[in-house]
Amino acid sequence: MTAWARIAENLRLGQDVFRLRLEAPEIAAQARPGQFVMLKVRHGGDPLLARPFSIHGAENGELFILYRVVGRGTKILSMARPGKNLALWGPLGRGFDLGVANPVLVAGGMGMAPLPFTAEELVREGKRPAFLLGMLTTGGYVALVDALDKRLKNVGVAISWASEDGGLGRKGLVTALLAEALQNGAAHILACGPLPMLKAVAALAAEHGAPCQVSLEAPMACGIGVCLGCALPAAGEGYLRACQEGPVLDSARLDWARL
Amino acid sequence: MSAPSLETKVGGLTLQNPVIAASGTFGYGLEYRPYLDLNRLGGLVTKGISLEPRQGNPPPRIWETASGMLNAIGLANVGLERFIAEKLPALAELDCAVIVNLYGEAVDEFAALARALDGRRGVAALELNVSCPNVKSGGMAFGVDPQAVAAVTRAVKAETGLPVWVKLTPNVTSPVAVAQAAVQAGADAISLINTLLGMAIDARGRRPRLANVVGGLSGPAIKPVGLRMVWQVAQALPGVPVVGMGGIASGEDAAEYLIAGASAVQVGTGNFQDPASCRRIAEELAQFCVENQVARVSDLIGSLRPPA
The missing domain is CATH 2.40.30.10 (Translation factors)
Incomplete structure (x- = not known):
């Protein structure tokens, strides 16, 4: 509407x-x-x-x-x-499927945007999601970090941080945290972030046989499925529309090599 | 003053108002149901339909420019068979005129499409996209060659009793010769303009913004070109119904096209700016008529006065 x-x-x-x-x-x-x-x-x-x-x-x-x-x-x-x-x-568009066991939320940079809402709704449905958040740097983002920490704490979720400059949490990429989480029982990945991160996440998911939902972005004019600007290469052949079949897609439905 | 009459006649159809949703910007129509009452549109033109389904071009497919956008979608569509089975039944229930846009790469493809759609319930008219490459002439667009346009139009008219609108490309020196060829071959109306060929470059990366390198420019940026071409065709071919388009975003824009000589207008990129654009533009056009003491919207058609 x-x-x-x-x-x-x-x-x-x-x-x-x-x-x-x-x-x-x-x-x-x-x-x-x-x-x-x-x-x-x-x-x-x-x-x-x-x-x-x-x-x-x-x-x-x-x-x-x-x-x-x-x-x-x-x-x-x-x-x-x-x-x-x-x-x-x-x-x-289609959002995250929340009917999953042992979810781990993986955010990279501004890919964090949809995930606090996702975590809150998972908690509302009785899940205990892990929340991993990687940033290039957290310097200059004190208020953002505080706001996110506080919001997630309200629903009993503690964010595991990673930063490439080592300013907060683990120094390095959020995918290192994900690899550990998968070894420690996380079963279902819900991820949003830049394409290189999502590629790495999808590869880790495939390696561990973990189901993985990724949220992607694409340039689009209408958002309602008609302009066909937001085409994402589909596994096999053809395209999926980020605005209709996505923006959240099972990572196995995408052709990562063509993305 | 009482409410102005918005009815207009164009190319074999009587429309309840002159505002039609343009091909390629309105899907198969039903996508817009949550945003406006499709029954109140003047009409809608479907996405271009080809004989076989088309996946379209690799992304990136669109890029926003100053007051416009470039697209190189590649005419992705479900193909004739699925269009008839999955889209047409719901379109047939609408009160507005449904015009089916056809896309082919050879004369016989257009003819086959027209044959398959002739007499189908729900199809009010056909619009031919002749901006596509003509495979038999080495890929040069049909639309730049008057003889090729005439051949396509004649072949389609031989297959159907439906009104046939021919949608012209602006990527020609003058649209008049092509319009004339289409009319002589039996076209019931001329739609113009399709998009202008353009490109955009990422200077820092030194790469084209579109994977297809070049694409079609649309939006308010092209309105002056559309007005000029509609005016040229209307002047040169009096009595030939013209459907004008290019950058229409308001009722006053629509009025300008009617004054230039169009009998109806199409709204394309405007549907992306605001999914309820067609309804708003029709309302604004009615308001324009009230404010300017125009009793019938058809009184505006071709009413351009000489320069002051």
Whole structure:
């Protein structure tokens, strides 16, 4: 559905990371972990297209979006003030299948965005997810780290951190933490992050015979299955649409060599 | 003033309003059901249908540009058989005109598509995408060659009693010769414009933004080109119905196309900007008519005055 949502808050949580809180009760009520919305960063024709953003949280009629400033669209969004209205539509796509045993959530960089919501819903369903989060560096992201730690602690989940600069948690890649978790009983992987990380995660999953759901991003114009811009190479032949068959897909359905 | 009449006649059809959703931006129609009432559209044009299913081009397939977007989707579609079995039955229940866009790489492919769709319930008209490569002429687009366009149009008309609209490419010096060839071969209307060939480059990586390197430019950036070509064809071929498109994002944009000579308009990339665009644009066009004392939207068609 389409909404014209008031910005309740657009909070800076790090040097280039913001958390947007939107009053969008109908979308928030339907949102499931791993789904996304198409959001116009401002009204009118410039920028022309809406951007896909994964749903960071949904509660009390409000929708949360965690984003990093990466281009012109997100730069414009970062300057939007509370009280202003933005157009969006959603929730869209297939989210994470939560009917899994011993889940381990693996996040890399801004791939963290959909996973706190996923962890909360898993806990609500009686699961005890492990939560692994890797970043290049955590310097400059104190508020973000605090906010995530606090939010997950509220549902009894402790984040295992990894950072490539060694600033927080294990020095190195989050996949090292995943390899250990798989040896210690984690059975089902739910991952979101940059493509090289997801490739490594999918390879580890295959090695351990662990089922693995990955959330992918792709450039898209519509978000509703018609523009066919967000094609992801499918195992075998052809393509899957990130917006319809995804954005969360069983890693075995993808052709990782062509991705 | 009472509500203006939005009805318009174009290429063998009477439409309840002049705003039609354009091919390639509206899927098979039903995808938009959650966002607007399809029965209130002037019409919708399906994704281009080919004889066999097409997977489309490798990604990246789209790139946003200044007031526009480039796409190189590669005409991915479910193919004729699945279109008839899975998409057409639901489309046949709609109150709006459903125009089926056809894509072929040879004259006989277009003819076979037309034959298969002739007389099918739910199909109001056919629109021929002649911007595709003509395999028999070494891959040069049909649409740049008046004789090839005439041959395709004639072959399709021989297979069907349905109205046939021919959708022209803007990638020609003048669209008039091609439009004329289509009309002489029996086209009931001319749709224009398809996308303009363009490209985008990542200067830092020194790579094209699209895997296909080049793609079709659409969106508000191309509206002046679309208006110019609609006007040229309408001037040169009076009495030939024209369906205008290119960058329409508002009711006033639609009015501009009608004034230039179009009898109806199509909204393409606008559907991506806002999935309810077609409804909004039709409402804005009605409002435009009220504000400008236009009793019938058809009064706008070809009403351009000379320069002040």
